[in-house]
Amino acid sequence: RKEVEQDPGPFNVPEGATVAFNCTYSNSASQSFFWYRQDCRKEPKLLMSVYSSGNEDGRFTAQLNRASQYISLLIRDSKLSDSATYLCVVNRQAGTALIFGKGTTLSVSS
Amino acid sequence: DVKVTQSSRYLVKRTGEKVFLECVQDMDHENMFWYRQDPGLGLRLIYFSYDVKMKEKGDIPEGYSVSREKKERFSLILESASTNQTSMYLCASSSRRPREAHEQYFGPGTRLTVT
Numbered sequence: 317r318k319e320v321e322q323d324p325g326p327f328n329v330p331e332g333a334t335v336a337f338n339c340t341y342s343n344s345a346s347q348s349f350f351w352y353r354q355d356c357r358k359e360p361k362l363l364m365s366v367y368s369s370g371n372e373d374g375r376f377t378a379q380l381n382r383a384s385q386y387i388s389l390l391i392r393d394s395k396l397s398d399s400a401t402y403l404c405v406v407n408r409q410a411g412t413a414l415i416f417g418k419g420t421t422l423s424v425s426s
Numbered sequence: 427d428v429k430v431t432q433s434s435r436y437l438v439k440r441t442g443e444k445v446f447l448e449c450v451q452d453m454d455h456e457n458m459f460w461y462r463q464d465p466g467l468g469l470r471l472i473y474f475s476y477d478v479k480m481k482e483k484g485d486i487p488e489g490y491s492v493s494r495e496k497k498e499r500f501s502l503i504l505e506s507a508s509t510n511q512t513s514m515y516l517c518a519s520s521s522r523r524p525r526e527a528h529e530q531y532f533g534p535g536t537r538l539t540v541t
Contacts, residue, residue, distance in 0.1 A: 324466075348528050359516060359532035360469070403469070407528055413459065413484065414530060418468030 319343055320417035322404050328423045333394045337420045339387040339404030346415075348407035349380050351389050354419065355400045363389075363402070394424045429453070430533035432517055438539045445504040447536050449517030456522035458500035459530065460484075460492060462513040469516065475500055476522070507540045514538075 322339045329335050341349075349366040364371065366378040366387055377390040387404055404417035433448035451458065459474040461484075471484030473492040481492050489511060493501040500519075504511055514537050518530040 350528055359534055360530075361532070362529045365528065405528075413471055413474050413482075414528065416461075416469040418466070 318417075319415050320404055320406050322417040322420045324418060324420060326421040326423055328425065329394055331394055331396060331424055331426050333424075334390065334392045335394055335422060336391075337389045337402055337404075337422075339389075339417055341385050341387065341404075341406045341415075343406070343408060344385060346385075346406045346408055349387050350405040350407070350414070351378055351387075352403040352405050352416070353400050354403060360403055360416075391422075394422075396424050396426060398422060399424045430517060430519055430531050432515075432533040432536050434536050435534060436537050436539075438541065439504075439507050440541055441508060443504075443507050443540075445507050445538065445540075447502040447504075447515055447517075447538070449500045449502070449519075449533055450498055451500075451517075451519040451531070452498065453519060453521070453531065454497065455519035455531075456497070457520045457527065457530075458494065459518040459520075460490075460500065460502045461516045461518065462486070463516055463535075464513050472502065507538075509540050512538060512540045 351363040352360040353363040354360040366380045370379045375392045379388045401419040401421045403419045406415045430451045460472045461469045475481045475494040491503045516535045517533040520530045
C-alpha cells in the first residue's frame with residue numbers, strides 16, 4: 317500500500333463549481349500534512365497546511381481526520397486559474413523528508 | 427524572493443555517460459532534496475541532505491549519487507546514465523526550523539533524456 321494515496325482524476329468541472337479532493341495516508345505516526353499545487357510544466361508550490369481543526373484560506377478549505385487517516389481539500393467557486401495538479405503531502409516527523417502523493421488533476425472550464 | 431536554480435532546463439545524454447545535475451539555492455537553507463517525477467508515479471525522493479557533506483538515501487537512490495560540498499549547492503550525479511533515468515529531475519530546499527521545514531521550495535526542473 318502506498319504511503320499517501322489520492323484519486324488521480326482528472327476532475328473536470330465548470331467555473332463556479334465546488335470540488336473536493338481526498339487523500340489517505342497509511343502511517344499513523346505521520347505528524348504534519350499539507351497540500352501542494354503544481355501547474356502544468358511548473359514546479360510544485362505549497363498551497364496550505366492542514367490541521368485537525370480544519371483551516372480555510374479564501375475559497376480553499378483543508379480538513380484532517382487523524383482517526384480515519386484522511387485529508388481533504390475543498391475548493392469553492394472554482395476559477396479557470398485553479399486548473400492544476402494538487403498534491404497531498406505528509407511529513408512523518410518535523411524536519412524529515414516529505415512524502416508526496418501522486419496528485420489529483422483538476423481542470424476548470426468556462 | 428526565494429530562489430532555487432537548476433543548471434539546465436533540458437539535457438540530452440547518451441547511455442553510459444556521466445551526468446551532473448546542479449542545484450543552487452540562495453535562501454541559506456540547511457535541507458536540500460533531489461526528486462524525479464514521472465507520469466503516473468508522482469514525485470519520488472532520490473537523495474536528500476541536511477547539512478554540508480551529509481547525505482541520506484531516499485526511496486530510489488540506485489544509480490545515483492550526490493554531493494554537498496557547500497551549503498547552497500547540491501549536485502546529483504548519474505555515474506552511467508541509462509534510458510530508464512529519462513525523467514524530470516526536481517531539486518528542492520527547505521529551512522531546518524520545525525515551523526518552516528515543511529515548505530519546500532522547488533527549482534524549475536531539468537528534463538533529462540537519455541538516448
